[in-house]
Amino acid sequence: MQFFHTFQYINCSNNPRNNQFALVYISYILDIRFFISMAVHRSHTSTRNPEDAYRGFGIEPIAEGEETSREILLHLLQKAEHNFKNVACGLVPTSFDPHDPLLTAFPRPLQWKWPALQRYLQTLQSASVMMLLPQFWQMQSCIHRECHDVAALLFIADIANTPIAAAATESLSIDTVITSTQDCSELLDYLSEKEMPAPRSWVFVHDANKPTPHIPENLRETHSVVQEIHIFPCVPIFEQCGSLIQRHSNRFHTSEAYVWEFKDDRTLITSAREDPLPLLKYRLPFTAIQTDMCPCGKVEVEYHHE
Amino acid sequence: MNNFEKLKELVADCTAPTAPRMYRALYGMRDDEPAIQLGGWDEWRALPMMNKNTLVETPFADRFFASHSDIEDIRTSSGTSGKKPPFIPRVFPRGLEYRLQYHSFKNPILAFKVPYMMHWHEELQQSLGYAPRVVAFDPVHAEASIRLARIAGVDAIITFAFHIPLIGTLMSREGMTENIRLIEINGENCTRSLFNFMRATFPNAVILPQFGAAEVEDKPLGVPCRAITGEEPLSVYHAKDTQYHEVIDSDTLEVLPYQAGSEGELVVTSHVPKPRATPLIRYRTGDIVKILPEKCAAHNQLQFTIIGRVSIDFVKIPGGVLRADEMERVLLAIDNDISDRFEIHRYVHNHEAGPKIGMVVHITSRTGRNLDMEHIARDISNHFRVGPKRTYAQGVQSGMYVPLSCALLVNSSHTEKMKRIIVHEPEKS
Known part of the structure; x- marks a missing residue:
């Protein structure tokens, strides 16, 4: 997304070679900047790794790099149900449908802001x-x-x-x-x-x-x-x-x-x-x-x- | 500051020329009149009383005494009278410390939005140093709510009394009833039947009554002197520090002595310090109370218990309301020979899954002909709405109520005041 923004912005030079260099340079900077921002964001907001968060609920996270489907998530949440009371968090339903047979709880931060x-x-x-x-x-x-x-x-x-x-x-x-x-x-x-x-x-x-x-x-x-x-x-x-x-x-x-x-x-x-x-x-x-x-x-x- | 001084200050504040108009209009004050400065108790007793109609008929802006930023909640009554319901703004509640002697509020709470908003429970928990965790009880989607409550590990229930049978049934299914340590019920007097159900279903719970009214911002109307233990009377209260209580004869409006043995309609004045959004001065609650012989042991104050309503045009039931004007509409629609003099008798039936509401409608013919009671009962049941989306028949079908029946109205004298809804407290087996 950020690459897209910047590519449009810089593609105005008359020198194609400069453009190419600029594009590569900016892209490089953006790559670094993006990952730095992610790291900074995580350091500001996340003081623990996800594995610890999952283990706090008595469950193991999925393997790194693996994708989480809805079915897997619901299965994990159902396994975690008996540990919700031990974690200082709020909870919301996992479905908008009250009759959903798989309805369980998803944890939210206490006094979550919107x-x-x-x-x-x-x-x-x-x-x-x-x-x-x-x-x-x-x-x-x-x-x-x-x-x-x-x-x-x-x-x-x-x-x-x-x-x-x-x-x-x-x-x-x-x-x-x-x-x-x-x-x-x-x-x-x-x-x-x-x-x-x-x-x-x-x-x-x-x-x-x-x-x-x-x-x-x-x-x-x-x-x-x-x-x-x-x-x-x-x-x-x-x-x-x-x-x-x-x-x-x-x-x-x-x-x-x-x-x-x-x-x-x-x-x-x-x-x-x-x-x-x-x-x-x-x-x-x-x-x-x-x-x-x-x-x-x-x-x-x-x-x-x- | 003694009671009179607090009342004097309240009246002066509410009748100031710059105050919202409600009391100035109620007391017939001219625009150029200064605020009322009470000289003594005689002048206090001369102040007109007010009731729900006063609030219904007063525009919102004329009875709104706080600023928007102070408003934490807006309540309304059930809107059952057929008139536009009053919306009552409220600031944060005060004087609820008594609850802490019964429960720690450390663990998550299952709460309906009445009598307290979710965030008030959270703020209480935070003030005590606990994580703010509240699960909202949704009576329309009760099963989903109780599932979330189980996952959260709630140990307290704060809701309307008529929600309890449903909550008890669902919590039994979830295997969590023994974890409940507090049940705080409001909305109506706790019946013996409901108490027995709660005792059997939630063996470890302290049961606390909450006496309030939608129109009264300064909750509760009475502080419970003790938990409900089965000792009669089940629910006993004393006046809150920020309130002044009077008891009147609801027919003559005579103020009765506030002493042991007096029985009459409770009139409440709240002199809670500002901010106050809807200060009530001599508000007729419509509740009939009896002052008990013994003072409250813990607080050395006169105790009272609620013994009924002045006149009932509606009564709340699980899933809705029984309304006299709705019955009038239905009877007229079914057969215009059925008199508009009728009585709705509400009973409570004991069942395994908790108390169930039953209704017997006493009717009579205008012309004296024999009425087919069974046929009429079926018609009433099919057409009588207890809520916007539910008829009585639908409630029977879903297991909430016992089938409706009809009987001949015995007392149809037109010279006597008619009570249209009669609530029977002793259970009909």
Whole structure:
């Protein structure tokens, strides 16, 4: 990714030989700089190697260089279940589906921060926020932290009680809803039926295992919509910048919490920060491709399931 | 500062010309009137009382006394009256130290978002030097929640009383009931049936009652004098330090002596120091309490127990609410010969998997004809909504409730005040 940026930037010299030299030189520098940044990043964020983290949960990590499939990860997490209580960490479910027979827990840092959400709330100038998500996703606390940091009111709505959620949009002047496409549809229908306006901004949490999401029809054009892709609830991998939000784009930027490997037929992520149980070359349930440069300076990414 | 001085300060603050309008409007104050300075207890007793309707009818901005940055939570009532529900902003809770004598809060907690937000539990754990670990209980997706709770190693449950049978059943399946050391229940009085279920299912748990109300920011309404041990009355409380309690005759509004033996509606004033988002002055809780003969041994304060509600138009049940106005709607839709004078009798039935709710609807005909009770019971069950997405029949089908039946309304005198929902505490076997 960094090579791509810099190649475009420097390819303006009139001397091809200089260009070639410059390209090689810059590439070399970038190689070094990239790995230095990784090392620095790790030293700032990771004080132990992944093996120690896994052994803290009573499990052995996969062999170095090997890829982790979802099946392998779930198997490891199930083996680790009885050790969660011995590790100072939070936990989130490994599925958005409460009826998933393989549902287990994925460890998260204590009081995990969601910096992208804070950025969205600032960009959207949110003052009054409603969370409309299943409570077993365990997102309440982190959403509260981010709302508190931007001094926004937060109302936790019940997904099973649409009339109350609708009343809240009016009584509390809700301007931002954090939800999923599944949980918001009933609210949107109810608001439409009662001729009540829908809040102006929507932050959608999408399941990475599901097909590429779409913005609800009645929110396009007229509302601000942010989309994030999570592999598990509270584990975001794709986020959006102001430009993508403005364009109602179905493209994303990669989360800086992971090191990304874009292969032809698969996409892998490795935790770049100190996660209680770091993901190691975890194979995502889709293939992602890097596309254009976004005005924000990051590369836009699309993904598709096989 | 004694009680009167605290109340005087509170009233002055809430009726200041720059204060939100709720109390100035309630007390009929002119725009140019200065804040009320109470001269004595007579003037205090002359202040009008308020109730939930006051909050429902007052715009949010007129009853919001703190700044946005102080707000930690926004609660609402169940919205069961058919009117728009009031949304109550709350600052951080205070006066909860009493809980520490019952539990360490060192290990993870399973908690519903009521009465305390997840982050409050986390902050409590952190303040005690423990890792902040809370698993949110989701009653809609209970099984998934309990699985996470098992993995986390929770040893405390803090939730509504009517969630307990479901949690107990699921935790039994996960083999974790003996690990539970604290159950803190709120939302309704603990029944003997529920206590027996908890005792049998969670043998090592201290059971602590929590008495609160969605409208009252300063939780709890009463500090429990002891854990629930099976000794009657099961739940006993004394007034919190930051509250002033009165007991009134709910029909005449006469203030009764706050002394042993008095029985009436509890009226609460919270003089908790600022910040306070929704200060309540002489708030009628709708709860009928009885002041007990003996003082609380641990705190040397008068104790009270809750013996009922003033008038019930709704009662919470697992998975929803029984609402009188919903029953009125259904009866009219089924057969307009059925009188709008009816009684819903709610029972609690003992089952192996915990107490189950049962309902008997007492009805009568407007014209005096014989009603087909069995047929009508089936119709009511199929159409009576206990929640936005659940009818009573669906609750029966999923094993939550006992099938509904109908009976003839005996007392249909139009001269007597009608109680539309009657909660039966002794279990019907």
